Amino acid sequence: MPHVREGALHRLFHPRSVAFYGASSDPRKIGGRPLDFIKSTHFDGALYPINPQYQEVQGLKAYPTAEAIEGPVDMAIVAVPAPHVLAALEDCARKKVGGAVVLSAGFAEVGGQGLEWQRQITELARRTGMRVVGPNCMGSINVRRGLLGTFTPSAAGFGLVPGRISLVSQSGAFGGYCLSLIRQRGIGLNLWVTTGNQSDVDFADCVRFYADDEETDVIVGYVEAVTDKQRLVEALTLARERGKRIVMMKVGSSEAGAHAAASHTASLAGSDQVYDGLFRQYGVYRARTIDELFDVAYACSLARKPPQGNRLGLLTVSGGVGALMADAAADHGMDVAPMPDEAQRRLKAIVPFAGPRNPVDMTAQLVNDVTLFEKNFNIMLEEGGYDIVVAFLSSVGQVPALSDELLQQLKKVLARFADRTIIISMLATPEVRKLYEAAGVMVFDEPTRAVRAASALVRFARESARAEAADAPPPLPAGALPAPTKALNEVEAKTVLASAGIPVVREVLAATEDAAAKAAAQLGYPVALKIASVDIPHKSEVGGVLLALADETQLREGWRTLMKRVAERAPGARLDGAVVAPMVKRGVETIIGVNRDPVFGPVVMFGLGGVFVEAFKDVAFRVAPIGVAQARAMIDEVRGRVLLTGLRGQPPADEIALAEAIARVSVFAARNAEHIDSIDINPFVVLPAGEGGVALDALIVPRHH
Incomplete structure (x- = not known):
């Protein structure tokens, strides 16, 4: 009943009526907080406390069951002890409630009887079509509707600003912490949910729902482990098709972190490098810190248009900070091209003691002559041709009169250069920040974070362009042999691969x-x-x-x-x-491999030969199958790829042939997913441009069921 379950999910996120199981008159208790929170907001739906021990809860009529309620119920918040949760959900199902958020703990995370109770919740959801978030979760929020279906203290007093960002977190505590950060930074939020034990609604379901949500532009996710590859891939694909920008934090990259994540979610964690490859494959920005997670999401939510390129102009009132930003830009691969000579002369004519190259240093003279702001911007954007300009203004944002003058000039620049991105770095009061953001300008306290945000916008623009280009995996040749069911020697393995279109020696x-x-x-x-x-x-x-x-x-x-x-x-x-x-006399040795990931199935790997793989683990991954464009992206990600460009008089290598070989290996692996444990082509020698490449050795390990 896919359509029924999809509609139920909409009722859960956008309810017109909410029932509260275990509703308490004490707002300090978990059973009392969600009702108390929602009563204090502008939620315009009906509220139904359910508690057979009382006739009234928090000033509202109480009901013994959902069936006793006369009108329809879209959503239920369940905060009863674990042994009573299933009965509450059965009551919801009889009432045809769309979805339930189970805050109660004591299920799969504790094992024993809890595992059986959670299995029964999953069975009920599948049988009835009702969607269940949790158990053991922090709940859900719809900011525009004023729905605070959570008990986290982070929601107390509301204070949330409607925006275009929607967040999903597998961890309740992390989700609550993020909510506090969102409030503190004044970031606009749309939907928020924590998935807990994921008995029914999982991380991928929420990403998919956000992808279809018209009021969501940016999807923020915190993921510990994924157990269903297909659902996540479908969700990420839909989000990319809908033009949504996804920023995720995936924990478990270290051995200790992976163990903690697995024990916390009772889920199977896949290889961290595989997740990294998957995110790159589907245009997901992977944040490594919480600051980065929200800096990038914030920038994406305010960016007017994707940057056309990665030319970055730096405007500053401090030469030292300009150098700091330039260093950060280099670290992120941005092009800090110098201003044209004639433009530099014009800038010098305006402020003789300014630094006109790029970074462009206006010096503190800006305070004496605010018109320098617009003049510098116009010259940089028109003659410098920069796609993005990051301007450092120190603490100007704490002086309302001065910051307002600069904003009026900035609005003129924005109107004239509607296709460019402008980012301001300055210390600002909340009021000043809101005025700049309302004009479509993002504001960062710290300049290097502003530069990182700029690089993230460029990356999203590139990923979007790549997604629009046709990149279908190449077809297998008609005569391709099936994967072996028993071990093969080297020659036999290469014969199989050659039939799949991979060149061999x-x-x-x-x-x-x-x-x-x-x-x-x-x-x-x-x-x-x-x-x-x-x-x-x-x-x-x-x-x-x-x-x-x-x-x-x-x-x-x-x-x-x-x-x-x-x-x-x-x-x-x-x-x-x-x-x-x-002997192959010329060429660059590379490695093309396939490993079967426990979650994502066949995953194709690429790396340069020798110490780059053995010592530095310099490899890139993608979930099979992939097209040639994704294979080219894999090559670009490997640090040792410089060897392919031709060094010390050597000719450049045939990267087109290499990408085609990677793609064909991925297609063969995907077609034979149930029969292959691993493939190792080592080395695959890439010959000079135009001459192709050749597999010198190969190993295929069949999967033993």
Whole structure:
């Protein structure tokens, strides 16, 4: 009943009537707080306390059950002891309540009987179509409706400003803390929910609902673990299609953090690097700190239009802070291009002792002549051609008269350059900040945070452009072989991959020394000689690889050496012989791999060969399958990619062929998701531009069910 459940979710977030199970006359208790909070707001719906022990609660008529209520009930807030929750939800179902928020604890998070109670809640939700948030959650909020369906002290006194940001948190305490920060910073909020144990409504459901919500532009999420890949991917895809900007914090990147997250949610945590790749794949900005989470969300909610590029102009009243901002811009990959020479001369003519290059230093002269503000902006935007300008004004925002004069000039600039983004960094009173924000200008206290926000806007603009470009995964060739059901040797593995469109090296599997010598003569020296055995997946560990054998004498000696090593180091291994392949003389060694993630299934990996993978873990991930554009993005994310550009006279590598190979590996893995545990193409040598690339070695590990 998908349509029924979707409608029920709308009733839960946008209710016209609310029932309160366990309603208390004491507003200090969990059962009393939500009712007390909502009574103090402008909520225009009906409120129904449910408590069979009382005829009245907090001045409102009380009911023994929801069925005793005459009118319809859209939403219920449940705050009764755990043993009584299921009965309350059954009452809701009989009343055809749209959704319930279960604040009560004592379920999967404590184990034992709690697990069984939570299983029954899930079964009820599936059977009836009623949506259930929680249990063990902090509740939900609709700011525009004045619905404070929560007991967190952060909601006391309301004080929330309607805005275009909606937040979902798997952690109740974190969600409450975020609510306090939102109030403190005066950030506009639309919807807020914490999902708790996720017996029914989970993180992905909320992201999907926000994606379809017309009053939400920015989705903020706090996630600890995901257990359903498909639902999350569908939600992120819908959000991207709807043009929503998503900013998320994913915890559990350290071993200790991952353990804490898993024990807290009783969920299976996937690899942190996989989450990182997934977020990049779907245009999600991953924040590493709480400040970053809300700085970026705030900037996205106020940005008038996406920046056209990453040219950043820096305007300042302090040379030192200008240098600080320039350093931050470099760290974030922004282009702090200097002003044109003629524009610099014009700026010097206005203020002879100014710094006109970029950062442009107006100096404290701005206080004596506020018209410098508009003049500098006009020159920077018109002649400098900057997509974004970040202006540092020190504490001007604490002087209302001066800040108002500057705002009037800024409005003229905004009207003239409607396609540009302007960010102000200054200490400001709440009143001044609101005036600037009303004009469409974001205000940051600290200048480097303003620069980081600018870089985030550029990244969103790039991701949006990438999403609009067609990036369908390439089709598998008609003759593609299925994934193996048993272990393969190297040659067999490469045969399977070659059928999927991945280029592999010419090679011969020789069963005898004479056969190897004949093959080497046909292929041409120098050659590589490698042990072929399904029992030795990592040949280098037994000394099973010899390179650059120059002639037949070296080849025959090499054959005997390999056979002796295997006999000594892997005496029980089954041998198919040895692989003879020509040496690839030029190219950059890379690694293309696939690992089966417990949550997301086949995940494709890319990295540069050698120490970049082993020592620095310099790799990028994507959830399979992907298209060539996403594969190119993976290449760009790897720090060692500079090796592909051509160094010390070497030609640039064929990145197009590399991206196509990555995409094809991802498609093969996705098509055979149920049968593959991992794929390792190491190395995949990328030849000079226009010459393609070639897999020199490969390993496919079948999945054992």
